[in-house]
Amino acid sequence: MPVTLADIAEALGVSMMTVSRAINNRPTISTETRARVLEAARAMGYQPNHQARGLATKRTFLIGLVVPDLTHSYFAELAKAIESIARPAGYEVLICNTDEDAEKEIAEVTALRHRTDGLIIASSLTQEKADLYRKLISKGAKLVFLDRHFARVGSPAVVTDNVLVGLLATEHLINLGYRRIGHLQGIGIRVATDRLEGYRQALLKHKIRFDEKLVRPCGLFEQSGYEAMRSWIAEGKLPRAIFAVNDPTAIGALSALYEAGIQVPNEVAIVGAGAIHYGVLLRVPLTTVDWDLIEMGHQAARLMLETIERNKPKNGRQRIVIVNPALVVRKSCGAGVNNK
Amino acid sequence: MPVTLADIAEALGVSMMTVSRAINNRPTISTETRARVLEAARAMGYQPNHQARGLATKRTFLIGLVVPDLTHSYFAELAKAIESIARPAGYEVLICNTDEDAEKEIAEVTALRHRTDGLIIASSLTQEKADLYRKLISKGAKLVFLDRHFARVGSPAVVTDNVLVGLLATEHLINLGYRRIGHLQGIGIRVATDRLEGYRQALLKHKIRFDEKLVRPCGLFEQSGYEAMRSWIAEGKLPRAIFAVNDPTAIGALSALYEAGIQVPNEVAIVGAGAIHYGVLLRVPLTTVDWDLIEMGHQAARLMLETIERNKPKNGRQRIVIVNPALVVRKSCGAGVNNK
DNA sequence: GATAATTTTGTTAGCGTTAACGATGTCAAT
DNA sequence: ATTGACATCGTTAACGCTAACAAAATTATC
Numbered sequence A, B: 001m002p003v004t005l006a007d008i009a010e011a012l013g014v015s016m017m018t019v020s021r022a023i024n025n026r027p028t029i030s031t032e033t034r035a036r037v038l039e040a041a042r043a044m045g046y047q048p049n050h051q052a053r054g055l056a057t058k059r060t061f062l063i064g065l066v067v068p069d070l071t072h073s074y075f076a077e078l079a080k081a082i083e084s085i086a087r088p089a090g091y092e093v094l095i096c097n098t099d100e101d102a103e104k105e106i107a108e109v110t111a112l113r114h115r116t117d118g119l120i121i122a123s124s125l126t127q128e129k130a131d132l133y134r135k136l137i138s139k140g141a142k143l144v145f146l147d148r149h150f151a152r153v154g155s156p157a158v159v160t161d162n163v164l165v166g167l168l169a170t171e172h173l174i175n176l177g178y179r180r181i182g183h184l185q186g187i188g189i190r191v192a193t194d195r196l197e198g199y200r201q202a203l204l205k206h207k208i209r210f211d212e213k214l215v216r217p218c219g220l221f222e223q224s225g226y227e228a229m230r231s232w233i234a235e236g237k238l239p240r241a242i243f244a245v246n247d248p249t250a251i252g253a254l255s256a257l258y259e260a261g262i263q264v265p266n267e268v269a270i271v272g273a274g275a276i277h278y279g280v281l282l283r284v285p286l287t288t289v290d291w292d293l294i295e296m297g298h299q300a301a302r303l304m305l306e307t308i309e310r311n312k313p314k315n316g317r318q319r320i321v322i323v324n325p326a327l328v329v330r331k332s333c334g335a336g337v338n339n340k
Numbered sequence C: 001g002a003t004a005a006t007t008t009t010g011t012t013a014g015c016g017t018t019a020a021c022g023a024t025g026t027c028a029a030t
Numbered sequence D: 001a002t003t004g005a006c007a008t009c010g011t012t013a014a015c016g017c018t019a020a021c022a023a024a025a026t027t028a029t030c
Helices: A005-012 A016-023 A031-044 A050-057 A073-086 A102-113 A128-138 A162-175 A190-205 A222-235 A247-259 A277-281 A293-309 B005-012 B016-023 B031-044 B050-057 B073-086 B102-113 B128-138 B162-175 B190-205 B222-235 B247-259 B277-281 B293-309
Strands: A062-067 A092-097 A118-121 A143-146 A157-160 A181-185 A215-217 A241-244 A269-271 A288-290 A320-323 A326-328 B062-067 B092-097 B118-121 B143-146 B157-160 B181-185 B215-217 B241-244 B269-271 B288-290 B320-323 B326-328
Touching: A005 A016, A005 A031, A016 A031, A050 B050, A062 A073, A062 A102, A062 A293, A073 A092, A073 A277, A073 A293, A073 B092, A092 A102, A092 B073, A092 B092, A102 A118, A102 A128, A118 A293, A128 A143, A143 A293, A157 A162, A157 A293, A162 A181, A162 A190, A162 A241, A162 A269, A162 A288, A162 A326, A181 A190, A181 A222, A181 A247, A215 A222, A222 A247, A241 A247, A247 A269, A247 B277, A277 B247, A277 B277, A293 A320, B005 B016, B005 B031, B016 B031, B062 B073, B062 B102, B062 B293, B073 B092, B073 B277, B073 B293, B092 B102, B102 B118, B102 B128, B118 B293, B128 B143, B143 B293, B157 B162, B157 B293, B162 B181, B162 B190, B162 B241, B162 B269, B162 B288, B162 B326, B181 B190, B181 B222, B181 B247, B215 B222, B222 B247, B241 B247, B247 B269, B293 B320
Parallel strands: A062 A092, A062 A118, A118 A143, A143 A157, A157 A320, A181 A215, A181 A241, A241 A269, B062 B092, B062 B118, B118 B143, B143 B157, B157 B320, B181 B215, B181 B241, B241 B269
Antiparallel strands: A288 A326, B288 B326
């Protein structure tokens, strides 16, 4: 059986509280006894029982992380960055996958809520369904939104400027001389509508007429990009260039184009978003929009720790951290190639 | 404040135990009262307090997963597969990254041990250091090894046949006509030595002399493969074909070769192992050895649940599940190309 | 040197749950 | 009617820890 505070207390002939104080580094204990206790604890191999501690303090030292797809390097890198802050602070990270499924997300958030001190969520919910989160927050839940946030839910969040992402990507294509530019549009989430908005703004800015036939709905996965592109190819009237809502869909589109024998970037140019890990090594290295995921994860973790550790639900304005996106030019956009 | 058993008990005018029994679906309660309690619990929005439950039962309903690199799609897919079994069974999965660092692994295993019901470990420790795990098991720790296991640690494990992996990869290269075949050798872990052994066996079987100059030490990351390949290129005397210990190192090698203007597979052919997600979409699609990760994760999760739920430390022989590897032929090996 | 101020330690109770046992009620068999 | 078997429900204590208060020991103050 593991060593308990009581064991140490008995061995040293002091009270449990004294031991507890030493272990938790409380100021109200003499440095001498603290040293004695810590030494004994070390020698006896004491490991605190988090369940008992949690029951007494209403803390779990667990942070929940809810992501749509862990196999997407984007979220795996975020997870890693979050962990690198959380663990040294004494928290473990509980990762949950939702597969971009709203039902699953709701179920997992509900389950995780009482098992963790707070949740970092990259939500797949639509803006309308986000009321759930408003309710949770008013019940005292500690949430930090990651990558995706909700306008009407007042919670800290770390996101990128997705309108700018769409603008950078689309404007880059325009600057390369393309005029007939399509968009593979993600569905549901705010990120997707913002990127679409950026796409529109770029067109507007350069006086290119917005043509809704050039905007094709699509999911957020590689498979969805593949399927959307396949059906587009089948229908014909392909645009000269495409801004895909994210890198997985861009890669899916790339596969479909390759399969159909359509040259990238010579026949169709592609730009993605979100700098997937292997984008640079692809058959056609993928031009994309990148932002600092390590920074993003760190910030989210820090916001979470702050939210947990100041115990008031909110002091003053909620913090929204915005990470700046930047274009990464590679081959798939046709930069350096003779475009018309 | 959340609803407790006491609240429900009071509301219904029964004892807490009755409520507890209903919630936990114990047989010693009348179906009628159980229904009443469950209905009330549902209506009041009762969520069990896992900390308290855990304190009383010595269970946490948490499974720890320790992996060397979550951003490697290999481990992310395993994690996802494990989660898909664990969550429906009422367990959450606590994922920890070790970056292939033995120190970190030991620290995290030690920390996680008492916070979880059991640990699924893809260990980075060498066989010698594995004594730690023998000790933990003798102290009652519940471990399942994943992807990598230890000969002398009697614990359930789910692995592939890594000797066969090496053999399949190398023999494929031999069958393609190559004779001067090199190996980027992973270090430390059993997986690497097994794959090296497979490489040797393949050479032996085809009466090709083993030349230790053709075996270059290397880590397990993309970066290590890149560096190892770069120095090999700098030294010259490249082999005609290379079996890399895994896909990340193979991809690193690919990058180094590309950078040096060396054609793959025309000048140097490459085979990896472990079927990384984007291997098929690379500049030169990567020939590799694949095995079923979903199956692997499922099996590991099931072994873990079994180990947790039968409370005896071991009944009969320890189960070792072996997932069969199979070659995936793509372009990097030069199949279909005119080899000499 | 007595008292107050301060520092250090101990005691009690409780966090929400379940295990173990005890109590009650019901029913059938004697 | 008495006994016992069985089903159902309740009481008590404990899990390991900490908050809040109480007590003791030490130091400072005049």
